Amino acid sequence: MNRSWRCLVCSVESDSHSWNLIYLQKLVEEHGATVRNLGCCTPASEVVQACRDFRPDLVVVSSVNGDGQHGVRVLLATLRRDGIEIPVVAGGKLTTSEADNDGVRRDLLTRGCAEVFTGDSAVSDLRDFLAHHEWTPRVRPVLLHTLPAAPGPGAEVLSWTS
Ligand code: B12
Numbered sequence: 001m002n003r004s005w006r007c008l009v010c011s012v013e014s015d016s017h018s019w020n021l022i023y024l025q026k027l028v029e030e031h032g033a034t035v036r037n038l039g040c041c042t043p044a045s046e047v048v049q050a051c052r053d054f055r056p057d058l059v060v061v062s063s064v065n066g067d068g069q070h071g072v073r074v075l076l077a078t079l080r081r082d083g084i085e086i087p088v089v090a091g092g093k094l095t096t097s098e099a100d101n102d103g104v105r106r107d108l109l110t111r112g113c114a115e116v117f118t119g120d121s122a123v124s125d126l127r128d129f130l131a132h133h134e135w136t137p138r139v140r141p142v143l144l145h146t147l148p149a150a151p152g153p154g155a156e157v158l159s160w161t162s
Contacts, residue, residue, distance in 0.1 A: 005135035007033040008056040008086075010042040012071020015063045020092055024062050027123065031130040033058075044078035051084045057135055058114075060126075061090040068094035069104050076112045091117030091126065 007028045009021055018040045025037045036054045038046060047059065059079075063071055072090045079088065090113055094104045098119060105116040117125045 004032050004034045005058070006054060006056040007035050008038065008047065008050055008054060008059045009035055010038040010047050010050075010059065010061055011040045012061065012063045012068055012075060013041055013043050014067045014071055015065045016040045017064045020062045020064050024060055024126075027126065028058075028060060028130065031127075031135075033135065044075045047075060048078060048082045048084060051079070051086055056086055059086055059088045061088060062092045063090070064093040066093060066096040068092055069100075069107065072108055072113065073111055076108070080112060087114040089113060089115045089117065089126070089129065091122050094118055 009025050009028065011017070011021060021037055021039060025035045028035050036050060036056070038050055050056075051059070061068075061072055061075060068090070072088075072094065076088060079086070090108055094100075094108075094116075101118040105118065108116045115125075115129055117123075117129075
């Protein structure tokens with residue numbers, strides 16, 4: 001059985017831009033994911049709750065209003081505090097100056113981001129990142145019971161832990 005992997009798309013609490021999130025949702029779906037898009041102005045607590053409910057394999061955070069570095073820091077700290085260990089990547093326009101991009105990337109990697117995508121190559125870098133990771137669903141099939149009859153002796157019924 002081939003299950004798609006799951007991706008949570010979100011922003012940070014201060015950011016009301018939406019089309020970036022729609023764009024990312026479509027991009028990640030092209031890579032085979034089932035996406036839950038939490039929309040703009042996403043409180044960190046809502047991301048935590050969605051991680052518990054939806055159990056994504058990856059969280060993609062986008063911010064373009066210039067305040068994203070702070071928002072992503074808050075989100076990473078909240079996820080860590082609440083014991084959520086799901087890879088987080090972030091990107092967009094995370095400060096008000098492109099000159100900050102390298103420093104922002106280093107900062108957010110140090111704080112636990114799996115990768116940070118900014119500048120002109122952000123989208124192609126994310127595509128490469130998605131293409132070069134094997135996205136195996138975190139949810140593993142569990143054997144519930146074995147059917148004695150059709151479709152054949154010993155046929156296994158699989159269910160999912162979510
Ligand atoms: C529409 C718009 C708004 C609308 C948003 C409406 C809505 N529902 O979305 C409104 C009017 C609300 C708005 C408000 C503000 N905005 Co505005 N907005 C824009 C605008 C014109 C277009 C954004 C858009 O929809 N683009 C289309 C999407 C698809 O592209 P995108 O957002 O750029 O995302 C692309 C890349 O950045 C990248 N990307 C983004 N995130 C991620 C994440 C990852 C992981 C990766 C890989 C890539 C990636 O991929 C996307 C596709 O290429 C831009 C200027 C522009 N032309 O880009 C300014 C802009 C984003 N806004 C800006 C600003 C400053 C504001 C305000 C602070 C203005 C103010 N003083 O009030 C507020 C902030 C409000 C808030 N709380 O967030 C600045 C941000 C500057 C910065 N970061 O340095 C911009 C760049 C304008 C500018 N040149 O100054 N805005």
